[in-house]
Amino acid sequence: MTLILGALLPIFAVIGLGWVLRRTNLVQESAWPGISRLTYVGLSPALLFSVISKADFSTISVGPAVAASALGFVVMGVIVLALKPLIRADGPSFTSVFQGACRWNGLVILALAALAYGVEGEVLISLIMVVTIPIVNIQVVTVLTVWGANGRKPDVPTVMRRIVTNPLILGCIAGGVANLLGWFQTGTVSEVVELMGRAALPLILLAVGAGLDFTALRANRWLLALTVVLKLILAPVVFGLIAWTFGVRGEALAIVVMVGASPGAASAYVLAQQLGGNRQLTAGDVTATTLLSFFTLPAAVWIAQLVG
Template sequence: MNPIFGALLPIFAVIGVGWALRRSGLMPAEQWPAISRLAYVGLSPALLFSVISRADFAAMTVAPAVLAAALGFVAMGVLVVALKPLIPADGPAFTSIFQGAVRWNGLVILALATLSFGLDGEVLVSLIMVVTIPIVNVMAVTVLTVWGNSDKKPDAKAVLWRIVSNPLILGCVAGGVANVFGWFQSGPVADVLALMGRAALPLILLAVGAALDFSALNARRHLLAISVTMKLVVAPLVFGALAWSFGVRGEALAIVVLVGASPGAASAYVLAQQLGGDRRLTAGDVTASTLFSMITLPLAVWIATQLG
């Protein structure tokens, strides 16, 4: 069995359990936002801190892979904007296509990389997250400001605060500082954070499943097809080509391709709701890209491993 596909099975099984819990009413829909916020704000930063604070960076070469991933997101953003005249969509719908092409579900990819590549994969994805989260957020907010259907336009200070206060970035930065100074490598604090971190990914995956909206798949299917194709087909090719050109090979190349081939994130829906995007199209994109990524992720990584 393809190791990526083998790692995907438990991940998508947990996502399916989240969907079943919401649909069955065992966990009512109104409780899921609080669960998702707990995992995102409270537990995920602890996970990232624990991983980065104890990583052995002296034994790793991560800069080319992180740079390739960062440029990959920029390249996808430029490509989608360049193609705008050819996309039959109004402004709000275009912002949803843009977010679908550039946003990624870092925590799902973190879980997948951890199961498939161990600690090195976990560390590399964590570093890619801290570098690319600001880039992706600035691009998405800019596009929504220009083409979104909303009178609420964020100023530069609001965008900057949104980035610097991001819990995932704070967890990574704090972990980096602890790594440099040798703080919390062991002992009660390290144990508490590690225990909290182990709870993050299961809750995130359950919340992803609970957020799936199959009814949204009927919204503007031709635009949904464009968005999903850009994310699951074009993006991994772009990311892989950039990583290859920077000399990235082996597992690092596969991880960069994984990042490019990631399904969309629910945060895109929140931003579309706030700044006048097409919320229904965004919900459909997150659902469709999550479902189809079970096929495209193993294929993309298999191609990367054959080349690298």
Template sequence: MAEVTGALGPLFLLILLGAALGYWRQPGDDFWPQMERLIYFLLFPAMLVATLAEADVTQVPVGRLALVMLGAMTIFSIVLWRSRRWLRLEAAAFTSVFQGAVRFNTYVGVAGAAALHGSLGATTAAVAVALMVPVVNVLCVASFIAAGTLGSSSLGKSVAALLRNPLILACIAGIVLNLSGIGLPGWSGSTVELLGRAALPLGLVAVGVALRPMALLRVDRGVWAANMIKLVLMPALVLGAAWLVGLDSVSRDVALLFAALPTATSAYILARQLGGDAEMMAALITGQTLLAMLSLPLWLRLAGG
């Protein structure tokens, strides 16, 4: 337990630092939205390209990892949709519950994997991102379409935004560079790697800045359902499946880590743009991020035991 807490503790402290900066509005209200754009469109894609382009992906059991992670995500997507009538949620609220249950905070996931297992953990996490980011984005946009919160014009914009997603494009670029044998030649490797190093600490601080403590006052059936799936049921299913298919300890920990992560802060933006319940989304992001500081070490300790 001490090893897990020691690895994840500094990450959570960076998130809390961000929460403090957000509370005191430092360095200013206009600073963090621009920083988030820099992280999302440049720094984090650079980290993914640098990792995937040079990684020895033969060390990662890609097929079994995909089966465990994508299988669990698909199962709970179906369960949520079939439970929609029982939850008795309006369309906008349901889309936020859906995002809260299946999306994951990529910054925390990659940083946690690297802290726990070094370069192999970072490589496995990058493979996990390449597998999951396209699927989760398609599933979430599909939930808005199926719930009927989009107009025809918004649908076209959503599909276009999906095709331009910088994380998806970075994963494709990294995989192509890897499989082609080109890699990152000359100074490009060091340059992209340096850019990528800034992504995780700044991303974690930005996660904290995005927290909205007042949103925690909203606790209803939808919030409970999303939190139960994201923090309890999803990691339990992934842990059982990882043991069943015989994942190695690093791949198992990364799969479990991504399953138990709090939902992504970008889900709030998607909720606002596509007709979701933004207030509920803020409550889910804030509550899950704080709860995950307790639940993540417990799940990883259980896996290691």
């Protein structure tokens, strides 16, 4: 637990700094969407490319951990859908619960894995991201299409286009191709991409902090509490059990549990806004899970380390 706490402290310190910068207007509120866009479209793909292109996969066994993570998101989606008759909420509010329980902030977990477990942790999270991003997006877009307030019909081509053009997926795929072919291991291109990647995580964490919305915590507190329980308590148990069944042990097991215990992603708010979800409840989900994960993440990983 000491290792994870030591890694979490600087991460949450930078997140807190982002909130302070926005609240004090030292960085104007209008600037944050551009910063978030820069990290998502440019810097984060560069980071993932740099990590994957130089990884030594001969020393890393990732298959079972990646498979367990993918199945974990599917199982969580099924659980939330099964609970729908018991969740007394309108359609848009249910989509917020679903997003809160089934999305994860992969880039925050990438930063945590890098600090706690080094290059191998970075590589494993990067590969989990490229496999699970399509799965999670298909799940949440489908749920928002069915129960969102905008009345749109399912648009399969649009969903697929969003997935295949996702900058994070493209960065991972390009890194994998470069690794396979031995390209850009050294030289100017490698140095430029690595330098861009170094800027990604601090800006991502600052943007997460700037996006915290404490007023949104006044939204439906019962649904907020339910989402927190699903995301921060049930999900790491589900992911851990699946990974254990798949034979995942040691640091890999802890990393899979970290994926399950991740706070919600700020991109959920954007999707709720576009597809008719409950935006205020979604903002509350992201804020609550981000704050509480400071306590639940170390506990979840500590239990995983004891078991594995």
